[in-house]
Amino acid sequence: MRQKRWQVARYITRAEFAAIIVRALGLPAKGKSAFSDVPKDAWYSEAVDAAAKYRIVSGRGNNGFDPMDKITREEAMQIIFNASKLIPFNGVEETVNIEAFSDYNAKSQWAAEAVDFNLINGLIVGSNGKINPKANITRGEAVAVILRLLQKANLVDGRTKI
Secondary structure, eight states: OOOOOOOTTSBOBHHHHHHHHHHHHTOOOOSOOSSTTSOTTSTTHHHHHHHHHTTSOOOOSTTOOOTTSBOBHHHHHHHHHHHHTTTTOOOOOOOOOGGGSTTGGGSOGGGHHHHHHHHHTTSOOOBTTBOOTTSBOBHHHHHHHHHHHHHHTTSSOTTSOO
16 A cells, blocks of 8 residues: 655645644644544543643634634734744744735734734745735645744754755
8 A cells, every 4th residue: 555645735624734743843742632522532622622721722712622623824923923922932034025915914803912913033034025814824835834832932953854
């Protein structure tokens, strides 16, 4: 049987993103999720629980997490922002005109601070003059932004270029 290749262009789910950030930060993943739609025997249950306990992720209402939904770019930016508080990472502010992104004002109000943080610190760099806050984020993009956070916080070797 032929093994499937890890597809970097595939969109990532909320559960997958939570699992990657928890593992990247080395957080202990024990216990069962407090979210009603995260089965206790799911492979991601402990990671989602840890991410919730450390206030990296939150649900979407009615005690639900929607683990299999694709994560949006602004949701990912909020998780990165929340995770940065644990490291702690105060930022390295780069010279970026955040309002130069043509869709900058399309972000949700709840994500405004997180979007600014990610842009100002060069964690999200945009594409073709856009940040696409409502679009889904791919696996490759998710790994890149998490790696940038770890590098800028001096938690991993910064010589690796993304």
